[in-house]
Amino acid sequence: MKSNPTIYFIDDEKHIRIANQQTLELAGFDVQCFNSAEKVLPLLSLDWPGVVVCDIKMPGMDGLTFLSKAMEVDRDLPVILVTGHGDISMAVNAIRDGAYDFIGKPFAAEKLIETVRRAVDKRALTLENRNLKIELEAQSAPGPRIIGRTPAIQRLRATIAQIADTGADVLVFGETGTGKELVARSLHEHSRRRDRNFVAVNCGAVPENLIESELFGHEAGAFTGAQERRIGKFEHANGGTLFLDEIESMPMPVQIRLLRVLQERMVERLGSNELIPLDLRVVAATKADLKEAAERAEFREDLYYRLNVVTLEIPPLRDRREDIPLLFHHFLLVSSARYQKEAPAPSSEQIHALLAHPWPGNVRELRNAAERYVLLGESYGYELEQVLRGSEDGEGSITLPQQVDCFEKSVIEQALSTHNGNIKETMEALGVPRKTLYDKMCKFGLDKKNYKFGQKEL
Structure with missing residues (x-):
């Protein structure tokens, strides 16, 4: 209210x-x-x-x-x-x-x-x-979409829209599988840099002896095996966006060079004395608390404060359970198109099972579950209900009344979206009296005005 x-x-x-x-x-x-x-x-x-x-x-x-x-x-x-x-x-x-x-x-x-x-x-x-203008611009923009209607996701989208064109470096914090790269791509696609390169580097996946060359590039003969000049990721992202995932894994000597590049907006290839000007946005992502890591001398404190101009925090899926049915439905559509297979609509029992699961792998785990559901059909539908229900008593589970509320809200939202916020059509589709529908909408904080453009993914 x-x-x-x-x-x-x-x-x-x-x-x-x-x-x-x-x-x-x-x-x-x-x-x-x-x-x-x-x-x-x-x-x-x-x-x-x-x-x-x-x-x-x-x-x-x-x-x-x-x-x-x-x-x-x-x-x-x-x-x-x-x-x-x-x-x-x-x-x-x-x-x-x-x-x-x-x-x-x-x-x-x-x-x-x-x-x-x-x-x-x-x-x-x-x-x-x-x-509405922000939503319409977001819906018509190219690139990935951040799906969900919970307040935390709405705030995340609003912040992205507000800072997309500022050019400020951004630190994205979230657990594994929450969609940190999706947020980085969304920042890129909603900025004036969208026509230039989006370059992603997983700092934890590049060997320590190669990461400097990977990021900053090198001249021929700069070290043993460097037979020709190599353009680094910073130069390749010039004019666009550089996404540094798992920034907490970056070796300490490389952090020093990164700090200098961020401050001076110039890069120097290994083995070169030439400074190359840069015009790019850096988006760094981490699943660790960098401030605590800095206090343990595992991450440079000055680099943390330099990256921490704007921080975007992505909530784990267990904290946005109301978005689970919408996300699962979206992934079903994507997977059905990808594999050219039509998946049966999940039953109410299966939706309850989805809501009860703690989702330690977050959105990535949910997407994989939707893909298996499309590929295996009814056989996995039974497994979905049984296996996911096995976690009801585990960490992150919710009570039956909470499950019922989440499910009921998602059904009403789906009907409002389908009927473009038309109350008469929605109540007829759900088979409930007008007063009952209004009471439920009031209980869940739903406003028909928010559904006038059909089902919203953003």
């Missing part, structure tokens, strides 16, 4: 703040009062869902100056100005500069409530349109 909209009320007179706070709280709003506009500016952001009510004439920063600075944060942020009789023309000019509305003193409580309520509705619509 969504919380009540937050209103920031700014006025330098205490009795006015108290009276209007009570008025707005009785109308169902959450209100925070401030005696100066300077205190509010740091609290504003592009995704803040509230409304500001601000007096024009105040000591220090006045309402018009606050409006100007608030518009720099978000041009669409609703700012309602409170003005005395002599300031009406000033307030009209302020509306041209971006103010949502103004209220002349003295004003009735109903006038304040009505203006604030309209501003709240406008803010909600603005944020919804922004989110």
